[in-house]
Amino acid sequence: MSAAAIRTEDLTKYYGRIVGIENLSLEVLPGEVFGFLGANGAGKTTTIRLLLDLLRPTSGSASILGFDCHRQGLDVRRRLGYLPAEMPMYPDQTGAGYLAFLSALGPPPSRARLDVLLHRFNVSNLDLRRKMRDYSHGMKRKLGLVQALMTEPPVLVLDEPTSGLDPLMIEAFAETIDELARAGRTTVLLSSHVLSEVDRVCTRIGLVRNGRLSAVQTLSELRAMTPRRLTVQFSRPTDALPPASSVWTIVAREPQRWVLDVRGPIGALVATLSGLPVADITLEPYAAEDALLRFFTDAP
């Protein structure tokens, strides 16, 4: 029996000659909020659809809470809340009818939980009485979040959950995930291609590229590998050179200005500046988005 809440072992899916994912091995621990990051087409949705048994793997296996996703699919899906990337709907149905329909197909949600979620995501009774064909993209997304969260499942799989949400709703979503993380009873797999989306809520992230899991890191580890631009301005010209170090690389050296890319702690660098006519030091914030962008676009 696996200790991981979600586990894939050498999971592979080919669409003919096209690689969906290849030998993807991943473990998400119970109670963890795990971000699954990758560019469009990297294999995130394929992985999720394999977990839900919507796709059949070419090879490898996947399990959730110890249940094999294919052979014990019903046991898995009894314990799962899912938000697809594209929010499918029945246009002729009202929002209330939609939630009632989905409630009737699985474990029933409690009225209190439903009310909390509807209130949190600002879905009014009037909204629920409208046909879904009249819903905006954001409203469909909010209803999608409600249906995924309403049964308080032990495992949540959310594909691009904040796509189309306004900042207030993104915050409401983050609060909800924070609550679940604090309670520690729910494992969340959150797929996204936007770092800021996972930065707020996730404890670890998996980076997927070209169908392969390239790295699994905590956000602090990701930040540690992300360079920050440090600029030292001198009050008068100096001949001094920045000492060589594995922590920084020199981008530009001018008589009155050094520009360095720093990875890691800057204490040693600050120490070398003592005695020099330093006028100002500027340290740019972590640009993890840039690092990810490079990661996504670099050739494998």
Place this chain on the structure above:
Amino acid sequence: MMLTLVRRTLTRAATLFVVIGTLLVLFQLTIVAMATTIADGSGFEGLARLVPAFLSSFLGETLMSFAGMTSIGFFEPLIVMMVVQFAIYLGTEPAGDVETGLVDLVLARPLSRHQLVTRSLIVMTGAATLLPGAMSVSLWIALRWLAPPELVWPQSHRVVLLASHLAAVGWCFGAAALATSGWARRRGSAFAFVGVGAVGFYLLDFVASAWSRLEWARPLSPFHYFRGAEVLAGRTDPARDLSVLVAAGFVAVAVAYWQFQRRDV
């Protein structure tokens, strides 16, 4: 769960079902009124004299008697095709679920894939049965309401046979649509494939019935097992014909379950 799924499908298909059902019922009422008018006037003997010989041989006794004319709705090509195409439409629902992504939401619940096929099978079977059923009931009401008692009405067991054949041929094509949905990712593709195929099979049967060189191909068409004029005249083996249609449908249903279970959705 199954009741919820069936109710949802019924809600979506209700308008179309009511429209088609109303058309068929109105046709039955109209054809009885028309046949009554003809019987009151020059009579069917006069009509028979006006019909060319080759058409008489093709139509059989259909237009030559009150009973024949009032039964024509069950095998009139456009009506048969309407029932068949509606069954095909309902049979392609699983492909529609895949196309719209609704299958993601539904199958994210603890539901087996075969339940989606069963849902569409229930609704398709219901529609294929209810439409000919409604036609039979409306025919009986129209006869009671409009036809003078001295006219010879269609025999009730012949009407039941005609309705059964219509239901069976509709069900057979609906089952083929269900099987095609096992592969299709788009409902339109599945509908076009089976819908056009149905028209093709109808034409094949029509041409093969008149051209001896194609006679061998006639049994391939489901419409070969539903020759309304001959059912009316009692010149067919209804048990054999119905068995073939139902058996072919069962094979298609089995294929649908097998393929939908193994495919990527």
